[in-house]
Amino acid sequence: MNRVVGILLLIMGLSIIGEPAFSYELHQYERYRRERTDDEALVINRAPTVQGLTGGLMFTNSAYTKRAGHVALGVAVIGENSDIPDYSIVQAIGTFTMGITNSIELGGRAKVITANLGSAATQEQGLGDTEIALKWRIRSQSSGKTIPAIALGIGWMFPTGDGAKGFDEVQKNGLKFMVMASSEARVLDDSFVGVYFEGQAVLIDQITRSNIASQEMYGVVNAGLLFPISEDNEVQFMLEYNQVFSKNFITLGEGNYTAIGPALRYVNRYFNFAFGGQFVNKETAGYDDTMRYFLAMSLNF
Secondary structure (H helix, E strand, O other): OHHHHHHHHHHHHHHHHHHHHHHHHHHHHHHHHHHHHOOOOOOOOOOEOOOOOEEOOOOOEOOOOOOOOOEEEEEEEEEEEEOOOOEEEEEEEEEEEEEOOOOEEEEEEEEEEEEEOOOHHHOEEEEOOEEEEEEEEEEOOOOOOOOOEEEEEEEEEEOOOOHHHOOOOOOOOEEEEEEEEEEEEEEOOOEEEEEEEEEEEEEEEEEEEOOEEEEEEEEEEEEEEEEEOOOOOOEEEEEEEEEEEOOOOOEOOEOOEEEEEEEEEEEOOOEEEEEEEEEEEEOOOOOOOEEEEEEEEEEEO
């Protein structure tokens, strides 16, 4: 009997001594897990951009990635009207985003384009180019700190666009090299502010215009802010800046430009809906400034 009591007392003593160590290890593991997966509890849901990678904003990819095995499917419509030259373009975009690991994701997009040159009689419709991209988050944003997460990305552009209608940007293939930095800082106890930046170098292997084949290389800068405007953080305001520079060829009415615009987003854990507009300052001779409108939605699985 005394031996049994002694064994029980020994077990109780070891459990009391070991409990703090076990609790500490559990706390460290939970902290590590949150940092590596970039917990979305406060942000609710990082919706994909129209580029097919985790946002961010409407156009600006973030440095965050989807968790392993999670998938997002999205659709978006972007419309633009121009007076000089006289044309309108509507792009219907479908995207997918999939977490490969907790720090690597795969994304892609395909699009259908409708365009007309001044009248319904000139309306054309066809496929645009297809893109596949891979993002690797090389640095996570530590919990409670504002030092940004950082990610690198590479994208491939495939010539699926209808060249006879001018809906293609690439003749063979294209590459995108991306650098992304993002920080989502807690404000008070239950809100946050998101800051996002993305830089791209785009290389088109071969583009043909006026029967002259040549390479094209240009830069893209996307950046912006996100503010929740409801107590539950589900209604969010976005302000975004976009720039394309050093682009020599006009594709789908786009050459060099700068754009800025607001947007609103409703988001919950599984669904996202956003709409907004952009003021587009065209920097190409012969092109007037335009307005661009967009809406997007996505589902998480």
